Amino acid sequence: MRRSLPARVGIYAVLLAAAVAMVLPFWWALTTSFKLPGDIFSGSPIPDPFTLANYQDVFRRLPFPTYFLNSVIVSGLVVGLNVIFGTAAAYAFAKLRFPGRDLIFFLFLLTLMVPFQVNLIPLYRIMVELHKIVPAIGVDTYFGIVAPGAVQVFGIFLMRQFLRSIPDEVLESARIDGASEWRILRSIVFPLAGPGIATLAIFTFIAAWNDFLWPLVVTNSDAMRTLPVGLALLARRNTVVWGQTMAGTVVAVAPMVIVFLLLQRRFIEGLTAGAVKDVG
Protein backbone atom coordinates (compact mmCIF):
# COMPACT_ATOMS: atom_id res chain seq x y z
CA MET A 1 0.00 0.00 0.00
CA ARG A 2 1.41 3.42 -0.97
CA ARG A 3 1.32 6.09 1.67
CA SER A 4 1.34 9.85 1.27
CA LEU A 5 4.70 11.58 0.96
CA PRO A 6 4.67 13.21 4.43
CA ALA A 7 3.77 9.88 6.03
CA ARG A 8 6.69 8.17 4.29
CA VAL A 9 9.11 10.93 5.25
CA GLY A 10 7.91 10.59 8.84
CA ILE A 11 8.44 6.82 8.85
CA TYR A 12 11.98 7.15 7.51
CA ALA A 13 12.80 9.97 9.95
CA VAL A 14 11.75 7.86 12.94
CA LEU A 15 13.60 4.77 11.68
CA LEU A 16 16.70 6.80 10.96
CA ALA A 17 16.65 8.37 14.43
CA ALA A 18 16.34 4.89 15.95
CA ALA A 19 19.22 3.62 13.81
CA VAL A 20 21.43 6.51 14.95
CA ALA A 21 20.54 5.76 18.58
CA MET A 22 21.54 2.12 18.06
CA VAL A 23 24.82 2.82 16.26
CA LEU A 24 26.08 5.91 18.08
CA PRO A 25 27.15 4.12 21.32
CA PHE A 26 29.13 1.58 19.25
CA TRP A 27 30.74 4.37 17.27
CA TRP A 28 31.57 6.25 20.46
CA ALA A 29 33.17 3.17 22.03
CA LEU A 30 35.20 2.49 18.90
CA THR A 31 36.50 6.03 18.46
CA THR A 32 37.23 6.44 22.18
CA SER A 33 39.46 3.38 22.00
CA PHE A 34 41.63 5.26 19.47
CA LYS A 35 41.81 8.52 21.42
CA LEU A 36 44.57 9.89 23.64
CA PRO A 37 43.62 10.10 27.34
CA GLY A 38 43.30 13.90 27.13
CA ASP A 39 40.84 13.71 24.22
CA ILE A 40 38.40 11.18 25.73
CA PHE A 41 35.74 13.73 26.66
CA SER A 42 36.61 16.18 23.87
CA GLY A 43 33.25 15.46 22.28
CA SER A 44 34.85 14.92 18.90
CA PRO A 45 33.29 12.01 17.00
CA ILE A 46 36.64 11.29 15.30
CA PRO A 47 39.87 10.51 17.13
CA ASP A 48 42.49 13.16 16.40
CA PRO A 49 45.31 12.30 16.82
CA PHE A 50 44.69 8.59 16.23
CA THR A 51 46.50 6.21 18.60
CA LEU A 52 46.80 2.46 19.18
CA ALA A 53 48.36 2.99 22.60
CA ASN A 54 45.15 2.01 24.44
CA TYR A 55 45.23 -1.43 22.83
CA GLN A 56 48.90 -1.92 23.62
CA ASP A 57 48.36 -0.84 27.22
CA VAL A 58 45.30 -2.96 27.88
CA PHE A 59 46.96 -6.02 26.32
CA ARG A 60 49.99 -5.46 28.49
CA ARG A 61 47.89 -5.17 31.64
CA LEU A 62 45.43 -7.99 31.03
CA PRO A 63 45.68 -11.30 29.12
CA PHE A 64 42.96 -10.58 26.55
CA PRO A 65 44.15 -13.33 24.17
CA THR A 66 43.68 -15.80 27.04
CA TYR A 67 40.18 -14.46 27.78
CA PHE A 68 39.35 -14.76 24.11
CA LEU A 69 40.65 -18.32 23.88
CA ASN A 70 38.73 -19.28 27.04
CA SER A 71 35.54 -17.82 25.60
CA VAL A 72 36.06 -19.80 22.38
CA ILE A 73 36.73 -23.06 24.26
CA VAL A 74 33.84 -22.64 26.68
CA SER A 75 31.34 -21.66 23.98
CA GLY A 76 32.56 -24.47 21.72
CA LEU A 77 32.13 -27.07 24.45
CA VAL A 78 28.68 -25.78 25.43
CA VAL A 79 27.51 -25.85 21.81
CA GLY A 80 28.96 -29.33 21.17
CA LEU A 81 27.49 -30.88 24.31
CA ASN A 82 24.08 -29.31 23.77
CA VAL A 83 23.93 -30.40 20.14
CA ILE A 84 24.81 -34.02 20.98
CA PHE A 85 22.90 -34.56 24.23
CA GLY A 86 20.08 -32.14 23.47
CA THR A 87 19.37 -33.72 20.08
CA ALA A 88 19.63 -37.24 21.52
CA ALA A 89 17.13 -36.45 24.26
CA ALA A 90 14.86 -34.55 21.87
CA TYR A 91 14.85 -37.51 19.48
CA ALA A 92 13.81 -39.86 22.28
CA PHE A 93 11.03 -37.48 23.38
CA ALA A 94 9.82 -36.89 19.83
CA LYS A 95 10.07 -40.32 18.23
CA LEU A 96 10.59 -43.15 20.72
CA ARG A 97 8.14 -44.80 23.09
CA PHE A 98 9.11 -45.64 26.63
CA PRO A 99 7.19 -45.71 29.91
CA GLY A 100 7.31 -42.36 31.68
CA ARG A 101 8.32 -40.43 28.56
CA ASP A 102 5.71 -37.70 28.80
CA LEU A 103 6.13 -37.36 32.55
CA ILE A 104 9.90 -36.90 32.22
CA PHE A 105 9.38 -34.34 29.48
CA PHE A 106 6.86 -32.43 31.57
CA LEU A 107 9.30 -32.36 34.52
CA PHE A 108 11.95 -31.01 32.15
CA LEU A 109 9.63 -28.21 31.10
CA LEU A 110 8.97 -27.36 34.74
CA THR A 111 12.68 -26.75 35.29
CA LEU A 112 12.50 -23.91 32.76
CA MET A 113 10.79 -21.92 35.52
CA VAL A 114 13.81 -22.10 37.82
CA PRO A 115 16.08 -19.06 37.57
CA PHE A 116 19.75 -19.93 37.49
CA GLN A 117 20.52 -17.90 40.61
CA VAL A 118 18.58 -20.42 42.71
CA ASN A 119 21.25 -23.01 41.96
CA LEU A 120 24.22 -20.67 42.13
CA ILE A 121 25.46 -21.33 45.66
CA PRO A 122 25.06 -25.15 45.73
CA LEU A 123 26.66 -25.33 42.27
CA TYR A 124 29.63 -23.39 43.51
CA ARG A 125 29.94 -25.70 46.53
CA ILE A 126 29.72 -28.79 44.26
CA MET A 127 32.53 -27.38 42.13
CA VAL A 128 34.66 -26.64 45.19
CA GLU A 129 34.23 -30.22 46.44
CA LEU A 130 34.90 -31.72 43.00
CA HIS A 131 38.08 -29.67 42.72
CA LYS A 132 39.34 -31.13 46.00
CA ILE A 133 38.88 -34.68 44.68
CA VAL A 134 39.99 -34.15 41.06
CA PRO A 135 41.95 -30.92 40.48
CA ALA A 136 41.24 -30.95 36.73
CA ILE A 137 37.52 -30.40 37.29
CA GLY A 138 35.42 -28.20 39.53
CA VAL A 139 36.13 -24.61 40.44
CA ASP A 140 38.34 -22.56 38.09
CA THR A 141 38.38 -25.18 35.30
CA TYR A 142 36.67 -25.46 31.91
CA PHE A 143 34.63 -28.34 33.29
CA GLY A 144 33.38 -26.11 36.08
CA ILE A 145 32.32 -23.33 33.72
CA VAL A 146 30.68 -25.62 31.16
CA ALA A 147 29.05 -28.45 33.12
CA PRO A 148 25.93 -26.71 34.47
CA GLY A 149 25.00 -25.56 30.96
CA ALA A 150 25.93 -28.78 29.18
CA VAL A 151 22.30 -29.70 28.51
CA GLN A 152 19.84 -26.85 28.31
CA VAL A 153 16.18 -27.71 28.55
CA PHE A 154 15.09 -25.01 26.15
CA GLY A 155 17.33 -26.63 23.52
CA ILE A 156 15.65 -30.01 24.04
CA PHE A 157 12.26 -28.35 23.72
CA LEU A 158 13.30 -26.59 20.50
CA MET A 159 14.77 -29.74 18.93
CA ARG A 160 11.77 -31.86 19.90
CA GLN A 161 9.48 -29.50 18.00
CA PHE A 162 11.83 -29.75 15.07
CA LEU A 163 12.34 -33.52 15.06
CA ARG A 164 8.62 -34.19 15.18
CA SER A 165 8.49 -33.10 11.53
CA ILE A 166 10.69 -36.03 10.43
CA PRO A 167 8.30 -38.66 8.97
CA ASP A 168 8.00 -41.84 11.03
CA GLU A 169 8.15 -43.98 7.85
CA VAL A 170 11.79 -42.99 7.28
CA LEU A 171 12.76 -44.17 10.76
CA GLU A 172 10.54 -47.27 10.52
CA SER A 173 12.14 -48.48 7.31
CA ALA A 174 15.60 -48.03 8.82
CA ARG A 175 14.50 -50.12 11.81
CA ILE A 176 13.20 -52.85 9.49
CA ASP A 177 16.63 -52.83 7.84
CA GLY A 178 18.01 -53.66 11.28
CA ALA A 179 19.51 -50.29 12.18
CA SER A 180 19.93 -49.60 15.90
CA GLU A 181 18.46 -46.43 17.43
CA TRP A 182 21.98 -45.08 17.86
CA ARG A 183 22.67 -45.72 14.18
CA ILE A 184 19.40 -44.04 13.16
CA LEU A 185 20.24 -41.03 15.29
CA ARG A 186 23.68 -40.72 13.74
CA SER A 187 22.91 -41.40 10.08
CA ILE A 188 19.33 -40.16 9.70
CA VAL A 189 18.29 -37.79 12.46
CA PHE A 190 21.43 -35.65 12.65
CA PRO A 191 21.67 -35.09 8.88
CA LEU A 192 17.93 -34.36 8.52
CA ALA A 193 17.92 -32.06 11.53
CA GLY A 194 20.56 -29.73 10.09
CA PRO A 195 18.58 -26.47 10.24
CA GLY A 196 17.27 -27.26 13.72
CA ILE A 197 20.77 -28.04 14.94
CA ALA A 198 22.02 -24.76 13.45
CA THR A 199 19.35 -22.91 15.41
CA LEU A 200 20.21 -24.78 18.61
CA ALA A 201 23.94 -24.17 18.06
CA ILE A 202 23.51 -20.43 17.50
CA PHE A 203 21.19 -20.06 20.45
CA THR A 204 23.54 -21.80 22.86
CA PHE A 205 26.62 -20.12 21.36
CA ILE A 206 25.29 -16.61 21.96
CA ALA A 207 24.17 -17.47 25.48
CA ALA A 208 27.50 -19.09 26.36
CA TRP A 209 29.63 -16.35 24.76
CA ASN A 210 27.80 -13.62 26.69
CA ASP A 211 27.27 -15.54 29.93
CA PHE A 212 28.56 -13.65 32.93
CA LEU A 213 27.35 -14.51 36.45
CA TRP A 214 28.40 -18.16 36.54
CA PRO A 215 31.83 -17.70 34.91
CA LEU A 216 32.39 -14.77 37.30
CA VAL A 217 31.61 -16.92 40.34
CA VAL A 218 33.31 -20.15 39.30
CA THR A 219 36.62 -18.70 38.06
CA ASN A 220 39.22 -17.07 40.27
CA SER A 221 42.33 -16.85 38.09
CA ASP A 222 43.05 -14.77 35.01
CA ALA A 223 44.02 -17.99 33.24
CA MET A 224 40.39 -19.19 33.28
CA ARG A 225 38.40 -15.99 32.84
CA THR A 226 36.21 -15.45 29.81
CA LEU A 227 35.87 -12.17 27.91
CA PRO A 228 32.81 -10.80 29.76
CA VAL A 229 34.39 -11.56 33.14
CA GLY A 230 37.73 -9.99 32.22
CA LEU A 231 35.99 -6.97 30.75
CA ALA A 232 33.65 -6.47 33.72
CA LEU A 233 36.51 -6.55 36.20
CA LEU A 234 38.41 -4.06 34.04
CA ALA A 235 35.37 -1.77 33.77
CA ARG A 236 34.75 -1.89 37.51
CA ARG A 237 38.33 -1.13 38.44
CA ASN A 238 38.84 1.51 35.80
CA THR A 239 36.85 4.64 36.20
CA VAL A 240 39.49 6.86 34.67
CA VAL A 241 41.25 5.11 31.82
CA TRP A 242 38.32 5.00 29.41
CA GLY A 243 40.50 4.63 26.33
CA GLN A 244 41.86 1.33 27.61
CA THR A 245 38.47 0.15 28.84
CA MET A 246 36.96 0.84 25.41
CA ALA A 247 39.87 -0.94 23.72
CA GLY A 248 39.03 -3.97 25.87
CA THR A 249 35.34 -3.62 25.01
CA VAL A 250 36.06 -3.48 21.28
CA VAL A 251 38.20 -6.61 21.51
CA ALA A 252 35.44 -8.39 23.45
CA VAL A 253 32.65 -7.32 21.12
CA ALA A 254 34.25 -7.41 17.68
CA PRO A 255 34.33 -11.22 17.15
CA MET A 256 30.61 -11.54 17.92
CA VAL A 257 29.67 -8.58 15.73
CA ILE A 258 31.67 -9.98 12.80
CA VAL A 259 30.17 -13.46 13.13
CA PHE A 260 26.72 -11.90 13.39
CA LEU A 261 27.15 -9.77 10.27
CA LEU A 262 28.30 -12.84 8.33
CA LEU A 263 25.49 -15.12 9.49
CA GLN A 264 22.83 -12.62 10.44
CA ARG A 265 19.78 -14.35 8.98
CA ARG A 266 20.56 -17.56 10.80
CA PHE A 267 21.36 -15.61 13.98
CA ILE A 268 18.10 -13.73 13.96
CA GLU A 269 16.17 -16.95 13.33
CA GLY A 270 18.13 -18.69 16.08
CA LEU A 271 17.54 -16.04 18.69
CA THR A 272 13.87 -15.58 17.95
CA ALA A 273 13.02 -19.27 17.74
CA GLY A 274 9.77 -20.01 19.51
CA ALA A 275 8.54 -16.44 19.40
CA VAL A 276 6.02 -16.81 16.58
CA LYS A 277 3.32 -19.44 16.75
CA ASP A 278 3.54 -21.95 13.93
CA VAL A 279 0.51 -21.74 11.71
CA GLY A 280 1.06 -25.24 10.32
Added chain:
Amino acid sequence: MARTIAKRFRAGVPGYVLVAPAVLVTVVFLVIPMIQTGYWSLTVYNGVKPPQFVGLQNYIDLLTDPRFLRIIQNTVFFVVMGMAIGPVLGLASAVLLNQSVRLRALFRTTFFLPTMVSLVAVATVWKMLYQDQGMINQVLATFGLSGTDWLNDPTTALPAVVVTSIWQGFGFETVVFLAALQSIPREFYDAARVDGAGAWAQFRHVTLPGLRYTIVFVYVVGIIGSFQVFDQVFVMTQGRPGISTRTMVYELVEQFQNLRLGTASAIAYILLIILAVMSYIQIRLGEGD
Protein backbone atom coordinates in the same frame (compact mmCIF):
# COMPACT_ATOMS: atom_id res chain seq x y z
CA MET B 1 1.04 -58.54 33.66
CA ALA B 2 4.46 -58.17 35.26
CA ARG B 3 5.94 -59.65 32.13
CA THR B 4 4.30 -57.16 29.76
CA ILE B 5 5.50 -54.26 31.92
CA ALA B 6 9.03 -55.66 31.91
CA LYS B 7 8.76 -56.03 28.17
CA ARG B 8 7.68 -52.45 27.69
CA PHE B 9 10.60 -51.24 29.78
CA ARG B 10 13.00 -53.40 27.74
CA ALA B 11 11.65 -52.00 24.51
CA GLY B 12 12.11 -48.56 26.01
CA VAL B 13 15.82 -49.01 26.73
CA PRO B 14 17.08 -46.91 23.77
CA GLY B 15 14.82 -44.08 24.88
CA TYR B 16 16.18 -44.19 28.43
CA VAL B 17 19.76 -44.30 27.20
CA LEU B 18 19.24 -41.25 24.96
CA VAL B 19 17.60 -39.11 27.64
CA ALA B 20 19.99 -40.31 30.38
CA PRO B 21 22.71 -37.64 29.91
CA ALA B 22 20.14 -34.84 29.88
CA VAL B 23 18.41 -36.24 32.96
CA LEU B 24 21.71 -36.73 34.76
CA VAL B 25 22.95 -33.17 34.09
CA THR B 26 19.58 -31.72 35.05
CA VAL B 27 19.30 -33.71 38.28
CA VAL B 28 22.87 -33.11 39.43
CA PHE B 29 23.19 -29.45 38.44
CA LEU B 30 19.62 -28.25 38.78
CA VAL B 31 17.26 -30.43 40.84
CA ILE B 32 19.62 -31.29 43.69
CA PRO B 33 21.03 -27.74 44.02
CA MET B 34 17.50 -26.36 43.99
CA ILE B 35 16.50 -28.61 46.89
CA GLN B 36 19.70 -27.73 48.72
CA THR B 37 19.04 -23.99 48.36
CA GLY B 38 15.53 -24.56 49.65
CA TYR B 39 16.89 -26.26 52.76
CA TRP B 40 19.64 -23.68 53.33
CA SER B 41 17.05 -20.90 53.10
CA LEU B 42 15.63 -22.31 56.34
CA THR B 43 18.98 -22.24 58.13
CA VAL B 44 21.76 -20.01 59.35
CA TYR B 45 24.75 -21.19 57.39
CA ASN B 46 28.19 -19.74 56.69
CA GLY B 47 29.53 -22.62 54.60
CA VAL B 48 31.91 -23.77 57.34
CA LYS B 49 29.89 -24.70 60.40
CA PRO B 50 26.95 -27.08 59.82
CA PRO B 51 23.71 -25.31 58.87
CA GLN B 52 21.52 -24.48 61.83
CA PHE B 53 17.77 -24.83 61.26
CA VAL B 54 15.80 -21.64 61.98
CA GLY B 55 12.54 -22.25 60.11
CA LEU B 56 11.22 -19.25 58.20
CA GLN B 57 13.32 -16.75 60.14
CA ASN B 58 15.42 -15.69 57.10
CA TYR B 59 12.26 -14.94 55.13
CA ILE B 60 10.73 -13.02 58.04
CA ASP B 61 13.93 -11.03 58.55
CA LEU B 62 14.19 -10.17 54.87
CA LEU B 63 10.57 -9.25 54.33
CA THR B 64 10.46 -7.01 57.41
CA ASP B 65 13.78 -5.30 56.62
CA PRO B 66 13.18 -1.87 55.01
CA ARG B 67 16.49 -2.23 53.20
CA PHE B 68 15.44 -5.46 51.49
CA LEU B 69 11.99 -4.09 50.73
CA ARG B 70 13.71 -1.18 48.99
CA ILE B 71 15.75 -3.72 47.00
CA ILE B 72 12.56 -5.50 45.91
CA GLN B 73 11.07 -2.12 45.05
CA ASN B 74 14.13 -1.27 42.91
CA THR B 75 13.85 -4.59 41.11
CA VAL B 76 10.12 -4.16 40.48
CA PHE B 77 10.74 -0.60 39.24
CA PHE B 78 13.36 -1.96 36.83
CA VAL B 79 10.96 -4.64 35.54
CA VAL B 80 7.89 -2.43 35.26
CA MET B 81 9.63 0.53 33.64
CA GLY B 82 11.54 -1.68 31.23
CA MET B 83 8.48 -3.72 30.27
CA ALA B 84 6.23 -0.66 29.98
CA ILE B 85 8.56 0.97 27.45
CA GLY B 86 10.74 -1.65 25.75
CA PRO B 87 8.17 -3.91 24.04
CA VAL B 88 6.04 -0.92 23.05
CA LEU B 89 8.99 0.69 21.27
CA GLY B 90 9.83 -2.67 19.71
CA LEU B 91 6.28 -3.11 18.43
CA ALA B 92 6.18 0.45 17.11
CA SER B 93 9.41 -0.01 15.18
CA ALA B 94 8.22 -3.39 13.88
CA VAL B 95 5.00 -1.80 12.61
CA LEU B 96 7.03 0.90 10.83
CA LEU B 97 9.41 -1.67 9.33
CA ASN B 98 6.45 -3.74 8.18
CA GLN B 99 5.35 -0.89 5.90
CA SER B 100 6.92 -1.16 2.48
CA VAL B 101 10.14 0.56 3.53
CA ARG B 102 13.38 0.34 1.62
CA LEU B 103 16.47 -0.93 3.41
CA ARG B 104 14.32 -2.94 5.82
CA ALA B 105 17.04 -5.57 6.25
CA LEU B 106 19.63 -2.90 7.01
CA PHE B 107 17.44 -1.30 9.68
CA ARG B 108 16.69 -4.71 11.15
CA THR B 109 20.37 -5.60 11.37
CA THR B 110 21.23 -2.25 12.93
CA PHE B 111 18.52 -2.54 15.55
CA PHE B 112 19.46 -6.13 16.33
CA LEU B 113 23.17 -5.48 16.82
CA PRO B 114 23.06 -4.64 20.58
CA THR B 115 21.18 -7.89 21.26
CA MET B 116 24.23 -9.83 20.08
CA VAL B 117 26.61 -8.02 22.38
CA SER B 118 27.13 -9.12 25.97
CA LEU B 119 25.35 -7.06 28.59
CA VAL B 120 28.71 -6.52 30.25
CA ALA B 121 30.07 -4.78 27.14
CA VAL B 122 26.86 -2.77 26.68
CA ALA B 123 26.97 -1.66 30.32
CA THR B 124 30.64 -0.73 30.04
CA VAL B 125 29.98 1.51 27.04
CA TRP B 126 26.93 3.14 28.60
CA LYS B 127 28.80 3.75 31.84
CA MET B 128 31.15 5.91 29.80
CA LEU B 129 28.31 7.64 27.94
CA TYR B 130 26.66 8.54 31.28
CA GLN B 131 29.76 10.19 32.75
CA ASP B 132 29.42 13.80 33.78
CA GLN B 133 31.34 14.97 30.70
CA GLY B 134 30.22 12.00 28.65
CA MET B 135 28.52 11.82 25.27
CA ILE B 136 24.95 12.10 26.58
CA ASN B 137 25.59 15.35 28.40
CA GLN B 138 27.52 16.68 25.41
CA VAL B 139 24.61 15.90 23.10
CA LEU B 140 22.20 17.54 25.56
CA ALA B 141 24.46 20.59 25.74
CA THR B 142 24.27 21.09 21.98
CA PHE B 143 20.50 21.41 22.43
CA GLY B 144 21.07 23.88 25.25
CA LEU B 145 20.06 21.36 27.93
CA SER B 146 22.13 20.48 30.94
CA GLY B 147 22.30 16.88 32.14
CA THR B 148 23.40 15.52 35.48
CA ASP B 149 25.93 13.01 36.75
CA TRP B 150 23.47 10.28 35.78
CA LEU B 151 24.95 7.28 37.59
CA ASN B 152 25.85 9.15 40.78
CA ASP B 153 22.53 10.88 41.24
CA PRO B 154 20.14 8.71 43.30
CA THR B 155 17.11 9.92 41.35
CA THR B 156 18.53 9.14 37.90
CA ALA B 157 20.83 6.14 38.47
CA LEU B 158 18.17 3.43 38.32
CA PRO B 159 16.30 4.94 35.34
CA ALA B 160 19.67 5.21 33.59
CA VAL B 161 20.25 1.48 34.07
CA VAL B 162 16.74 0.84 32.75
CA VAL B 163 17.39 2.92 29.62
CA THR B 164 20.53 0.93 28.88
CA SER B 165 18.61 -2.31 29.22
CA ILE B 166 15.79 -1.10 26.97
CA TRP B 167 18.38 -0.09 24.37
CA GLN B 168 19.89 -3.58 24.51
CA GLY B 169 16.57 -5.42 24.16
CA PHE B 170 14.95 -3.11 21.58
CA GLY B 171 16.25 -4.98 18.53
CA PHE B 172 15.17 -8.37 19.84
CA GLU B 173 11.65 -7.11 20.42
CA THR B 174 11.56 -5.43 17.01
CA VAL B 175 12.65 -8.57 15.20
CA VAL B 176 10.28 -10.84 17.08
CA PHE B 177 7.30 -8.55 16.47
CA LEU B 178 8.27 -8.07 12.83
CA ALA B 179 8.33 -11.83 12.27
CA ALA B 180 4.94 -12.11 13.95
CA LEU B 181 3.47 -9.25 11.90
CA GLN B 182 4.60 -10.91 8.71
CA SER B 183 2.84 -14.12 9.72
CA ILE B 184 -0.56 -12.38 9.83
CA PRO B 185 -2.32 -13.16 6.52
CA ARG B 186 -2.85 -10.14 4.24
CA GLU B 187 -6.45 -11.22 3.61
CA PHE B 188 -7.35 -10.34 7.20
CA TYR B 189 -6.42 -6.72 6.52
CA ASP B 190 -8.20 -6.75 3.14
CA ALA B 191 -11.33 -8.08 4.83
CA ALA B 192 -11.11 -5.42 7.55
CA ARG B 193 -10.77 -2.68 4.94
CA VAL B 194 -13.77 -3.98 3.04
CA ASP B 195 -15.68 -3.66 6.31
CA GLY B 196 -14.56 -0.03 6.45
CA ALA B 197 -11.93 -0.33 9.20
CA GLY B 198 -9.41 2.53 9.37
CA ALA B 199 -5.73 2.19 10.27
CA TRP B 200 -6.35 2.24 14.02
CA ALA B 201 -9.28 -0.17 13.83
CA GLN B 202 -7.15 -2.54 11.74
CA PHE B 203 -4.36 -2.38 14.31
CA ARG B 204 -6.81 -2.88 17.15
CA HIS B 205 -8.84 -5.74 15.63
CA VAL B 206 -6.43 -7.52 13.29
CA THR B 207 -2.83 -6.78 14.34
CA LEU B 208 -3.12 -7.00 18.12
CA PRO B 209 -5.13 -10.27 18.15
CA GLY B 210 -2.69 -11.72 15.62
CA LEU B 211 0.21 -10.82 17.88
CA ARG B 212 -1.31 -12.22 21.03
CA TYR B 213 0.98 -15.25 21.30
CA THR B 214 4.08 -13.18 20.55
CA ILE B 215 3.14 -10.45 23.03
CA VAL B 216 2.81 -13.06 25.77
CA PHE B 217 6.14 -14.59 24.69
CA VAL B 218 7.94 -11.23 24.78
CA TYR B 219 6.54 -10.40 28.21
CA VAL B 220 7.21 -13.84 29.71
CA VAL B 221 10.82 -13.82 28.49
CA GLY B 222 11.25 -10.13 29.30
CA ILE B 223 9.82 -10.19 32.82
CA ILE B 224 11.70 -13.35 33.80
CA GLY B 225 14.95 -11.89 32.45
CA SER B 226 14.39 -8.46 34.00
CA PHE B 227 13.80 -9.81 37.50
CA GLN B 228 17.24 -11.42 37.24
CA VAL B 229 19.01 -8.15 36.39
CA PHE B 230 22.61 -8.28 37.58
CA ASP B 231 25.27 -7.66 34.91
CA GLN B 232 24.38 -4.01 34.27
CA VAL B 233 24.31 -3.20 37.99
CA PHE B 234 27.60 -5.00 38.60
CA VAL B 235 29.36 -2.97 35.91
CA MET B 236 27.61 0.40 36.01
CA THR B 237 26.74 1.20 39.62
CA GLN B 238 27.54 -1.67 42.03
CA GLY B 239 24.14 -0.93 43.53
CA ARG B 240 25.05 2.68 44.35
CA PRO B 241 24.48 5.51 45.06
CA GLY B 242 23.33 4.34 48.49
CA ILE B 243 21.24 1.29 47.63
CA SER B 244 19.29 3.09 44.91
CA THR B 245 20.25 0.63 42.14
CA ARG B 246 20.68 -2.50 44.25
CA THR B 247 18.60 -5.37 42.84
CA MET B 248 17.60 -8.77 44.21
CA VAL B 249 20.24 -10.80 42.38
CA TYR B 250 22.94 -8.25 43.17
CA GLU B 251 22.03 -8.54 46.85
CA LEU B 252 21.94 -12.35 46.58
CA VAL B 253 25.46 -12.44 45.16
CA GLU B 254 26.76 -10.06 47.81
CA GLN B 255 25.21 -12.05 50.67
CA PHE B 256 26.78 -15.15 49.10
CA GLN B 257 30.19 -13.44 49.04
CA ASN B 258 29.69 -12.39 52.68
CA LEU B 259 29.03 -16.08 53.47
CA ARG B 260 25.48 -15.43 54.65
CA LEU B 261 24.34 -18.44 52.68
CA GLY B 262 21.02 -18.85 54.49
CA THR B 263 19.97 -15.29 53.68
CA ALA B 264 21.23 -15.58 50.10
CA SER B 265 19.27 -18.82 49.66
CA ALA B 266 16.10 -17.21 50.99
CA ILE B 267 16.51 -14.36 48.47
CA ALA B 268 16.87 -16.97 45.73
CA TYR B 269 13.62 -18.63 46.78
CA ILE B 270 11.75 -15.33 47.02
CA LEU B 271 12.86 -14.71 43.43
CA LEU B 272 11.81 -18.21 42.41
CA ILE B 273 8.34 -17.75 43.92
CA ILE B 274 7.86 -14.34 42.28
CA LEU B 275 8.85 -15.74 38.86
CA ALA B 276 6.67 -18.83 39.22
CA VAL B 277 3.64 -16.69 40.04
CA MET B 278 4.36 -14.28 37.18
CA SER B 279 4.83 -17.12 34.68
CA TYR B 280 1.63 -18.79 35.80
CA ILE B 281 -0.40 -15.60 35.42
CA GLN B 282 1.06 -14.83 32.01
CA ILE B 283 0.58 -18.31 30.65
CA ARG B 284 -3.05 -18.27 31.79
CA LEU B 285 -3.48 -14.89 30.11
CA GLY B 286 -1.91 -16.28 26.96
CA GLU B 287 -4.24 -19.28 26.78
CA GLY B 288 -7.37 -17.13 26.71
CA ASP B 289 -9.98 -18.20 24.22
